Amino acid sequence: MAGLCLWAIFTRIELPSLSDLGGLLGGLRLWQWLAACGATGISFWALGRYDSVGHRHLQTGLDGPQARHAGMAAIAFSQLVGFGLLTGAYARWRMVPGLTVMQAAQLTGLVGVTFLAALAVICGIAMVLFPVFAWFRPIGALLLAVAGAASLLSFVAPRLNIGSLSLRWPSLAAMAALSVWALIDVMAAGTALWILLPSSLDISWTTLLVVYAIALGAAILSSAPGGTGLLELLVFSLLPAHDSAGLLAALLAFRLVYYALPAAIACMMMLAPERLKTIRAPVTDPDLLGAQHRSAETLPHHRLRAESGVIRQNGGHVQAFGFNQLALLDSPQISVALFDPVIGSFKETLTPLQRYARQRNAAPCYYKCSARNALAARQAGWTVLRIASEAVVSPISFSESGSNHRQLRRKLRHAEKAGISVRPAPPNLPLAQMAALDQAWQNRHGNAHGTTMGRFEANYLATQRVFLAWQQERIIGFVSLHVAKTEWCLDLIRICPNAPDGTGHILLRAAIAAAKEDEIPRLSLAAVPDHRYAARMDQGLRRFKACFAPDWQPRYMACPTWGDMVIAGFELFRLIHHPDPVQPTSLTQFDALRSGHGGADHGADQDAETAEWHRPRPVAGGMQSGSAHSAARAS
Template identity: 40%
Template structure:
């Protein structure tokens, strides 16, 4: 017996993939036909004739509202993938794609083809990703809405436990999104939707399904069934139709409604379904075909982020802006105003005061840029002057930190408030510590110190705090502490013409007391010689709003865990001037969510690939900014 003509496994799998949806429709339609008496067909026609023009018009209006919401899914999807397609073009292509896909079936491929056709310049792989994102996100939102409806509205018996399970899974999913914005599988990475994107998807799904259910409900003969009782049943039937994969959900949708609405006469229900399919499926599909004949004009409008130049960072009033060399930051520019920004997981963060110009024109630009990324907008570590401008623009402002600031040229070690510092310096001198400003970096020794420090402290911080990396630290001023020929520790400073700012502090586990103090003191002397007007020891957390009650106790536990008191004590020994720092966001909710997101990004970072580039760890390496 020969096997030459036997189809291969791939052919069989392909036939099953494309043939199964049609098989589902055939089987369910056969089951449906068994429940219909031939005499009922005339009753169906009579019921259709009894539907008023006002009912049909209302259903058309609600269907239009539903498809308007459907188009917003694509706006969220395009922002997620950063395609640069403007909202109007994304919405129109999404409406056409869903209208045709739900009627013709094979939603993933049909929707991708429509999007590819309507958006010139969009690649087919990206169109497929957009279709998959819309399909999966809608199914997830539908499951969530169905769970909420089953708990809040009259629902079939036995629905409570599955609904609570879905809600628990949804909460877990939100927690995963917040903690890990990016999933990694080997060398592959997947950017998860942000919390604002998820909120948008659920909002538009709610409007979409309520309007679609309302259109069906208007066409249904009045039998005393309230919309609140009907809505969960409609969602169940819709879910069964979508999961079946049948073209248009034909068969599973009808069979589900017949089972869920046994008190509604079958002819009346089938007449409603016929009208609904004409209004919600056939009419939009015809309009979508006409829309496909006119591709969207010039749909791409990418946000232009300017990469930071060394000249920008050297001229910055706040040298700490140099952290964007490492955290993926970019500059946002509006006319003469420039702001350093950093994309945290859920937030587009405007870092520090503007590099140039006023913050006022930058506020709407930052908000719009964040919206195009499905992110929140936030200003972080801004001074009082910028905070006042943000408040005048109706942003919510919160004081959350204090920055330790010194004037190097006026620094006097012999004042009474620095006697603790003098004691630390004497201890370091007795231990035989010598310091120097690095012109060549002993990277191998520095790497060992950083690795031991991370193991002791539970990992490095990131985001708004620098991580040890040869390329990154080479652009800073670095000071080294030795005892004999052994490196005991080092500190690094961001540098601009107007300021130096403390960044990295690392020491061996057995470094003598006062090692960090003598390193910073050496940096203050060097800054004075360079006639730098301002030296910052960076910020320590201080949130007056979290000083009392339960929140105050939680805050004290967190700050103790991260040794905030010890860090403040170290900086206070230099008797600095304490300058309050603020955060600002368009709403109070956005402000607190942004601060939580920044804290997550700092304490649970996804470090850049070049943070520890072992191939570059030579015994010595040139320092760029020596």
């Protein structure tokens, strides 16, 4: 290919003599050579940063100076030798200790494909803004439309499945970073070429940048050493009206500065990689000292928010930053800390969470944190948005007497007249009936939401307190609650479509009575949307919870920037409304809980507590007369 392109060049331009070419090169001033070297340095610096983004996407754990230096050397070396996928992978494998051959190949492929994609976007923008020919604008607009569609697809479907191969798209944050570094690289390289133009050539900087970007893309696709032949052919074809001898001299000077000099440095680095020992170890991030990834099974029973138990099902984990622990969920776009910290100080987790998310090219986010912690986030410079209100009752002092519980009393009377009784679920859950009930509920209401809300799954329910509503010998509804030492939180509520009025109310009233008996000071009815668009959403859930006259507590979403907030908002919407398949809760956790060994706490007190809150208890189930709630019990 290189030979054919060179032949095509020779047939369309008149080659200057060696003396004329030498005169043109000799006419370049010292400042031009130095400025071109400076622009080359900026270009390769950006390419090194590009490799860092690739390391974070692949989660190699080797991001640092050695990754950036190896990336710069690999690109310089592959430009000289050609066959970039092979030679670039070899250079990275040789220069980065701990990087496997497969990882080096994956990284090189990722860098190559994403750079071409970013270059296509750059070319599209340049062709629309600075058209050299009339046909540039429609072609540029088409490139931008395809890029926009691909970005949308990567968000909606984060994984691309090709047979048995599953590829994860870079996150939107990674795409933005890759585009920025690619833009800096192309602009710096094109500027180096422009600086080296002889004084006889009058080509504008923008025109040359557009031409160079297009020629660079073709040169990379050719895989020829340095894109030899194809780069020159496209430059001459897109700039036909200019002095060919001057262009040839500028391209030759550019190859000396941008290809030969970096390649020589890269070869020396590759010949003696042991001399780079001082940059081999990744720089330790002091904000992540003591960071530890722990299984959801280690979620402690004495946590502040019982609702964090949802990570047992959604693929989340407990992330420790020193003595502080978060219920953390990693998705393709975000690293979201659910609710308030499991244990520890909110303020001390803000910077570590941000660093942790950036290490995987994700946006950091706190979801449904309390007002006090939202204020702390705002004081730390984060962006805060009110998104929900959580309904909270105090089981110990709860009573359905009074005017604010009038609607609740009416619903409970309806349930009592229908002959509904509520019993705590036995140790062996009636899963077949409960599964049928869950399916009937979904048939009426649509697929169950997930990620931040639980879904029906046997082992998951076995870690919760479950209450069943019976009508004669038939289960017509059930509720499940997350449990912690000082709080219970409503999770699943499933009522069959033809259940009598008040079924959900009597179920939840029974759970409140059981929490009072266990001396639980706080029971959360979970949150409902509370933002400017909440009025357009279904108000049935809010009305149901309002019957218990709860204390409505605001809940907030916090991100470092508004850009992160937008990404996190759309990603959470996708995760909630189109969740991934249910990840079954570990049987190890289930067995530990049933035997009284909950999570990471192994003391005798914890064992006793865990066994106690899994013991079936009798629960109040109906209404007698007036406002007095029945003491009917079931074993």
